[in-house]
Amino acid sequence: MIYTVTFNPSIDYIVRMPRLEPGAINRVTYEDILPGGKGINVSIVLSNLGHESCALGFVAGFTGAEIVRLMQTSGAKSDFIQVAEGMSRINMKIKAAEETEINGIGPKILDSDIEALYARLDALKPGDTLVIAGSVPSMLPSDMYERIMGRLDGRGINIVVDAERDLLVKVLGYHPFLIKPNNHELGAIFGVELATRDDVVPYARKLQEKGARNVLISMAGEGAVLVPESGDVIMSEAPKGTVVNSVGAGDSMVAGFLAGYQESDGDYATAFKMGVAIGSASAFSAKLATRPEVEALLKTL
Numbered sequence: 001m002i003y004t005v006t007f008n009p010s011i012d013y014i015v016r017m018p019r020l021e022p023g024a025i026n027r028v029t030y031e032d033i034l035p036g037g038k039g040i041n042v043s044i045v046l047s048n049l050g051h052e053s054c055a056l057g058f059v060a061g062f063t064g065a066e067i068v069r070l071m072q073t074s075g076a077k078s079d080f081i082q083v084a085e086g087m088s089r090i091n092m093k094i095k096a097a098e099e100t101e102i103n104g105i106g107p108k109i110l111d112s113d114i115e116a117l118y119a120r121l122d123a124l125k126p127g128d129t130l131v132i133a134g135s136v137p138s139m140l141p142s143d144m145y146e147r148i149m150g151r152l153d154g155r156g157i158n159i160v161v162d163a164e165r166d167l168l169v170k171v172l173g174y175h176p177f178l179i180k181p182n183n184h185e186l187g188a189i190f191g192v193e194l195a196t197r198d199d200v201v202p203y204a205r206k207l208q209e210k211g212a213r214n215v216l217i218s219m220a221g222e223g224a225v226l227v228p229e230s231g232d233v234i235m236s237e238a239p240k241g242t243v244v245n246s247v248g249a250g251d252s253m254v255a256g257f258l259a260g261y262q263e264s265d266g267d268y269a270t271a272f273k274m275g276v277a278i279g280s281a282s283a284f285s286a287k288l289a290t291r292p293e294v295e296a297l298l299k300t301l
Ligand SMILES: Nc1ncnc2c1ncn2[C@@H]1O[C@H](COP(=O)(O)OP(=O)(O)O)[C@@H](O)[C@H]1O
Pocket: 181, 182, 183, 217, 218, 219, 220, 221, 222, 223, 224, 238, 239, 240, 241, 243, 246, 248, 249, 250, 251, 253, 275, 276, 277, 278, 279, 280, 281, 283
Protein backbone atom coordinates (compact mmCIF):
# COMPACT_ATOMS: atom_id res chain seq x y z
CA MET A 1 0.00 0.00 0.00
CA ILE A 2 1.20 3.52 -0.76
CA TYR A 3 0.64 6.24 1.87
CA THR A 4 1.23 9.94 1.32
CA VAL A 5 1.76 12.60 3.98
CA THR A 6 0.85 16.25 3.39
CA PHE A 7 1.57 18.30 6.50
CA ASN A 8 -0.30 21.35 5.24
CA PRO A 9 -3.01 20.43 2.71
CA SER A 10 -4.57 23.27 0.74
CA ILE A 11 -7.43 24.38 -1.35
CA ASP A 12 -5.71 25.47 -4.56
CA TYR A 13 -7.67 28.43 -5.95
CA ILE A 14 -6.59 28.73 -9.58
CA VAL A 15 -7.42 31.91 -11.43
CA ARG A 16 -6.63 33.25 -14.88
CA MET A 17 -6.49 36.84 -16.08
CA PRO A 18 -4.75 38.50 -18.99
CA ARG A 19 -2.58 40.67 -16.73
CA LEU A 20 -1.96 40.94 -12.98
CA GLU A 21 -1.73 44.57 -11.90
CA PRO A 22 -0.38 45.05 -8.34
CA GLY A 23 -2.23 47.75 -6.40
CA ALA A 24 -5.33 47.58 -8.63
CA ILE A 25 -8.58 45.58 -8.61
CA ASN A 26 -7.97 42.56 -10.82
CA ARG A 27 -10.91 40.56 -12.18
CA VAL A 28 -10.45 36.95 -13.14
CA THR A 29 -11.63 35.37 -16.39
CA TYR A 30 -11.48 31.75 -15.11
CA GLU A 31 -11.48 30.11 -11.68
CA ASP A 32 -11.24 26.60 -10.32
CA ILE A 33 -10.86 24.99 -6.93
CA LEU A 34 -8.76 21.87 -6.47
CA PRO A 35 -7.47 20.00 -3.42
CA GLY A 36 -3.75 20.75 -3.11
CA GLY A 37 -0.55 19.89 -1.34
CA LYS A 38 2.14 17.66 -2.71
CA GLY A 39 1.21 14.34 -1.04
CA ILE A 40 -2.46 14.90 -1.89
CA ASN A 41 -1.57 15.46 -5.54
CA VAL A 42 0.47 12.24 -5.54
CA SER A 43 -2.53 10.34 -4.10
CA ILE A 44 -4.95 11.79 -6.68
CA VAL A 45 -2.67 10.94 -9.60
CA LEU A 46 -2.15 7.41 -8.25
CA SER A 47 -5.93 7.08 -8.13
CA ASN A 48 -6.20 8.45 -11.71
CA LEU A 49 -3.74 5.73 -12.75
CA GLY A 50 -5.76 3.01 -11.01
CA HIS A 51 -3.46 2.58 -7.99
CA GLU A 52 -4.69 2.61 -4.42
CA SER A 53 -3.16 4.91 -1.84
CA CYS A 54 -4.13 6.63 1.39
CA ALA A 55 -3.52 10.35 1.95
CA LEU A 56 -2.55 11.38 5.49
CA GLY A 57 -2.03 14.83 7.00
CA PHE A 58 -3.76 17.54 9.02
CA VAL A 59 -6.96 19.35 7.98
CA ALA A 60 -9.16 21.92 9.75
CA GLY A 61 -12.20 24.15 9.35
CA PHE A 62 -14.49 24.56 6.34
CA THR A 63 -11.58 24.40 3.92
CA GLY A 64 -10.46 21.16 5.54
CA ALA A 65 -13.98 19.73 5.13
CA GLU A 66 -13.88 20.71 1.46
CA ILE A 67 -10.47 19.05 1.01
CA VAL A 68 -11.92 15.82 2.44
CA ARG A 69 -14.98 16.11 0.15
CA LEU A 70 -12.85 16.80 -2.93
CA MET A 71 -10.65 13.82 -2.11
CA GLN A 72 -13.72 11.59 -1.91
CA THR A 73 -14.86 12.90 -5.30
CA SER A 74 -11.42 12.20 -6.78
CA GLY A 75 -11.62 8.57 -5.69
CA ALA A 76 -8.41 8.80 -3.61
CA LYS A 77 -8.65 7.37 -0.11
CA SER A 78 -7.73 9.66 2.79
CA ASP A 79 -7.44 9.39 6.55
CA PHE A 80 -6.65 12.93 7.67
CA ILE A 81 -6.31 14.10 11.24
CA GLN A 82 -8.95 16.75 11.97
CA VAL A 83 -7.34 19.48 14.03
CA ALA A 84 -9.46 21.76 16.19
CA GLU A 85 -8.12 25.29 15.70
CA GLY A 86 -7.88 27.36 12.52
CA MET A 87 -8.48 26.28 8.95
CA SER A 88 -6.67 24.54 6.14
CA ARG A 89 -4.93 27.07 3.92
CA ILE A 90 -6.01 28.47 0.57
CA ASN A 91 -3.20 28.66 -1.99
CA MET A 92 -3.82 31.07 -4.81
CA LYS A 93 -2.33 30.28 -8.21
CA ILE A 94 -2.54 33.29 -10.50
CA LYS A 95 -2.08 32.52 -14.17
CA ALA A 96 -1.50 35.83 -15.95
CA ALA A 97 1.37 36.86 -18.22
CA GLU A 98 3.50 35.27 -15.49
CA GLU A 99 2.53 32.63 -12.90
CA THR A 100 2.27 33.94 -9.32
CA GLU A 101 1.56 31.76 -6.29
CA ILE A 102 0.36 32.98 -2.90
CA ASN A 103 0.36 30.10 -0.39
CA GLY A 104 -1.59 30.40 2.89
CA ILE A 105 -0.60 29.56 6.48
CA GLY A 106 -2.68 26.62 7.69
CA PRO A 107 -4.20 25.53 11.02
CA LYS A 108 -2.69 25.25 14.50
CA ILE A 109 -1.33 21.75 15.03
CA LEU A 110 -0.97 20.42 18.59
CA ASP A 111 1.38 17.75 19.94
CA SER A 112 -1.66 15.45 20.28
CA ASP A 113 -2.32 15.88 16.52
CA ILE A 114 1.28 14.88 15.78
CA GLU A 115 0.83 11.82 18.01
CA ALA A 116 -2.29 10.92 16.00
CA LEU A 117 -0.21 11.05 12.81
CA TYR A 118 2.45 8.85 14.39
CA ALA A 119 -0.23 6.32 15.36
CA ARG A 120 -1.30 6.07 11.71
CA LEU A 121 2.33 5.72 10.57
CA ASP A 122 3.04 3.03 13.17
CA ALA A 123 0.42 0.86 11.42
CA LEU A 124 2.44 0.76 8.15
CA LYS A 125 3.74 -2.68 7.17
CA PRO A 126 7.03 -3.84 5.63
CA GLY A 127 6.84 -3.36 1.85
CA ASP A 128 4.55 -0.33 2.14
CA THR A 129 5.61 2.94 0.52
CA LEU A 130 5.39 6.31 2.26
CA VAL A 131 5.58 9.55 0.28
CA ILE A 132 6.45 12.58 2.43
CA ALA A 133 6.19 15.74 0.37
CA GLY A 134 5.93 19.49 0.67
CA SER A 135 6.80 22.18 3.13
CA VAL A 136 6.62 21.84 6.90
CA PRO A 137 4.38 24.64 8.25
CA SER A 138 5.79 26.89 10.99
CA MET A 139 3.47 25.36 13.61
CA LEU A 140 5.17 21.97 13.26
CA PRO A 141 8.70 21.11 14.44
CA SER A 142 11.04 21.87 11.53
CA ASP A 143 12.57 18.38 11.80
CA MET A 144 9.28 16.52 11.10
CA TYR A 145 10.81 14.67 8.14
CA GLU A 146 13.69 13.38 10.28
CA ARG A 147 11.36 12.47 13.15
CA ILE A 148 9.15 10.40 10.85
CA MET A 149 12.01 8.74 9.03
CA GLY A 150 13.82 7.98 12.28
CA ARG A 151 10.64 6.43 13.67
CA LEU A 152 10.14 4.22 10.60
CA ASP A 153 13.83 3.36 10.14
CA GLY A 154 14.55 -0.35 9.80
CA ARG A 155 10.88 -1.32 9.28
CA GLY A 156 11.20 -2.16 5.56
CA ILE A 157 9.16 0.83 4.39
CA ASN A 158 10.15 2.51 1.12
CA ILE A 159 10.19 6.22 1.75
CA VAL A 160 9.90 8.82 -0.99
CA VAL A 161 10.88 12.40 -0.15
CA ASP A 162 9.92 15.41 -2.25
CA ALA A 163 11.21 18.40 -0.32
CA GLU A 164 13.68 21.22 -0.65
CA ARG A 165 17.13 22.04 0.71
CA ASP A 166 17.72 21.12 4.37
CA LEU A 167 14.49 19.13 4.64
CA LEU A 168 15.86 16.83 1.95
CA VAL A 169 19.56 16.84 2.79
CA LYS A 170 18.96 15.98 6.46
CA VAL A 171 17.10 12.75 5.70
CA LEU A 172 19.47 11.25 3.13
CA GLY A 173 21.17 9.18 5.85
CA TYR A 174 17.87 7.28 6.28
CA HIS A 175 18.32 5.97 2.70
CA PRO A 176 15.07 7.15 1.09
CA PHE A 177 13.95 4.90 -1.75
CA LEU A 178 13.40 7.92 -4.01
CA ILE A 179 14.01 11.65 -3.90
CA LYS A 180 12.75 14.06 -6.58
CA PRO A 181 14.22 17.53 -6.45
CA ASN A 182 13.88 19.64 -9.60
CA ASN A 183 17.06 20.97 -11.20
CA HIS A 184 16.74 24.35 -9.42
CA GLU A 185 16.29 22.70 -6.01
CA LEU A 186 19.27 20.41 -6.70
CA GLY A 187 21.38 23.39 -7.79
CA ALA A 188 20.36 25.39 -4.70
CA ILE A 189 21.69 22.62 -2.42
CA PHE A 190 25.16 23.00 -3.96
CA GLY A 191 25.03 26.72 -4.85
CA VAL A 192 25.21 26.11 -8.61
CA GLU A 193 22.95 26.67 -11.64
CA LEU A 194 22.05 23.42 -13.39
CA ALA A 195 20.58 24.00 -16.84
CA THR A 196 21.11 20.82 -18.88
CA ARG A 197 20.36 17.15 -18.27
CA ASP A 198 24.11 16.38 -18.33
CA ASP A 199 24.76 19.14 -15.76
CA VAL A 200 22.58 17.52 -13.09
CA VAL A 201 24.14 14.04 -13.13
CA PRO A 202 27.23 14.67 -10.92
CA TYR A 203 25.10 16.53 -8.35
CA ALA A 204 22.42 13.82 -8.32
CA ARG A 205 25.24 11.33 -7.68
CA LYS A 206 26.41 13.41 -4.72
CA LEU A 207 22.95 13.01 -3.12
CA GLN A 208 23.16 9.29 -3.83
CA GLU A 209 26.56 9.15 -2.11
CA LYS A 210 24.92 10.78 0.92
CA GLY A 211 22.39 7.94 1.07
CA ALA A 212 19.48 8.35 -1.40
CA ARG A 213 18.78 5.13 -3.32
CA ASN A 214 17.20 6.57 -6.47
CA VAL A 215 17.54 10.21 -7.48
CA LEU A 216 14.99 11.56 -9.95
CA ILE A 217 15.63 15.10 -11.16
CA SER A 218 12.72 16.84 -12.88
CA MET A 219 13.55 19.68 -15.24
CA ALA A 220 10.15 21.01 -16.38
CA GLY A 221 10.25 21.49 -20.19
CA GLU A 222 13.81 20.08 -20.30
CA GLY A 223 12.58 16.62 -19.23
CA ALA A 224 14.16 14.54 -16.48
CA VAL A 225 17.13 12.43 -15.34
CA LEU A 226 17.14 9.31 -13.16
CA VAL A 227 20.27 8.14 -11.35
CA PRO A 228 19.04 4.71 -10.21
CA GLU A 229 20.51 2.57 -7.44
CA SER A 230 21.44 -0.05 -10.06
CA GLY A 231 22.04 0.33 -13.79
CA ASP A 232 22.87 3.29 -15.99
CA VAL A 233 21.67 6.87 -15.75
CA ILE A 234 18.41 7.36 -17.69
CA MET A 235 17.52 10.67 -19.36
CA SER A 236 14.59 11.89 -21.38
CA GLU A 237 13.46 15.04 -23.11
CA ALA A 238 10.01 16.25 -22.08
CA PRO A 239 7.17 15.37 -24.44
CA LYS A 240 6.12 18.34 -26.57
CA GLY A 241 2.81 20.08 -25.89
CA THR A 242 1.15 23.25 -24.68
CA VAL A 243 1.45 23.95 -20.97
CA VAL A 244 -1.96 24.69 -19.45
CA ASN A 245 -1.28 24.29 -15.69
CA SER A 246 2.06 23.07 -14.38
CA VAL A 247 0.92 23.00 -10.71
CA GLY A 248 1.36 19.41 -9.58
CA ALA A 249 3.57 18.32 -12.52
CA GLY A 250 6.32 17.27 -10.11
CA ASP A 251 3.87 15.47 -7.82
CA SER A 252 2.41 13.71 -10.88
CA MET A 253 5.88 12.57 -11.80
CA VAL A 254 6.40 10.99 -8.36
CA ALA A 255 3.03 9.20 -8.64
CA GLY A 256 3.82 8.04 -12.19
CA PHE A 257 7.20 6.69 -11.10
CA LEU A 258 5.62 4.68 -8.28
CA ALA A 259 2.81 3.41 -10.52
CA GLY A 260 5.26 2.40 -13.27
CA TYR A 261 7.52 0.74 -10.70
CA GLN A 262 4.64 -1.35 -9.35
CA GLU A 263 3.26 -2.23 -12.79
CA SER A 264 6.68 -3.40 -14.06
CA ASP A 265 7.69 -5.29 -10.91
CA GLY A 266 10.48 -2.86 -10.17
CA ASP A 267 11.83 -1.81 -13.57
CA TYR A 268 13.39 1.64 -13.24
CA ALA A 269 13.25 2.46 -16.97
CA THR A 270 9.48 1.83 -17.02
CA ALA A 271 8.98 3.78 -13.78
CA PHE A 272 10.95 6.72 -15.18
CA LYS A 273 9.04 6.76 -18.48
CA MET A 274 5.70 6.71 -16.71
CA GLY A 275 6.87 9.54 -14.42
CA VAL A 276 7.92 11.75 -17.33
CA ALA A 277 4.74 11.03 -19.30
CA ILE A 278 2.35 11.85 -16.49
CA GLY A 279 4.37 14.88 -15.34
CA SER A 280 3.98 16.35 -18.82
CA ALA A 281 0.39 15.14 -19.20
CA SER A 282 -0.50 17.07 -16.02
CA ALA A 283 1.35 20.16 -17.24
CA PHE A 284 -0.62 19.97 -20.50
CA SER A 285 -4.04 19.77 -18.81
CA ALA A 286 -6.01 22.06 -16.47
CA LYS A 287 -6.20 19.37 -13.76
CA LEU A 288 -3.98 16.48 -12.75
CA ALA A 289 -3.68 14.02 -15.63
CA THR A 290 -5.65 10.82 -16.10
CA ARG A 291 -4.67 7.45 -17.53
CA PRO A 292 -5.78 8.03 -21.17
CA GLU A 293 -3.74 11.26 -21.33
CA VAL A 294 -0.66 9.39 -20.11
CA GLU A 295 -1.16 6.50 -22.53
CA ALA A 296 -1.29 9.01 -25.39
CA LEU A 297 1.97 10.68 -24.32
CA LEU A 298 3.73 7.36 -23.64
CA LYS A 299 3.36 6.55 -27.34
CA THR A 300 5.43 9.65 -28.17
CA LEU A 301 8.35 8.77 -25.87
N1 LIG B 1 6.73 22.90 -19.69
C1 LIG B 1 6.70 21.57 -19.70
N2 LIG B 1 6.71 20.86 -20.84
C2 LIG B 1 6.73 19.51 -20.85
N3 LIG B 1 6.77 18.78 -19.73
C3 LIG B 1 6.75 19.42 -18.54
C4 LIG B 1 6.71 20.84 -18.45
N4 LIG B 1 6.70 21.19 -17.14
C5 LIG B 1 6.74 20.03 -16.45
N5 LIG B 1 6.79 18.96 -17.28
C6 LIG B 1 6.91 17.53 -16.92
O1 LIG B 1 6.67 17.35 -15.54
C7 LIG B 1 7.87 16.94 -14.85
C8 LIG B 1 7.96 17.63 -13.51
O2 LIG B 1 7.97 19.04 -13.71
P1 LIG B 1 8.82 20.07 -12.84
O3 LIG B 1 8.27 21.42 -13.17
O4 LIG B 1 10.27 19.86 -13.09
O5 LIG B 1 8.48 19.62 -11.35
P2 LIG B 1 8.20 20.49 -10.04
O6 LIG B 1 6.73 20.84 -10.13
O7 LIG B 1 8.50 19.57 -8.91
O8 LIG B 1 9.12 21.68 -10.11
C9 LIG B 1 9.02 17.28 -15.83
O9 LIG B 1 10.15 16.47 -15.62
C10 LIG B 1 8.34 17.05 -17.19
O10 LIG B 1 8.31 15.67 -17.49
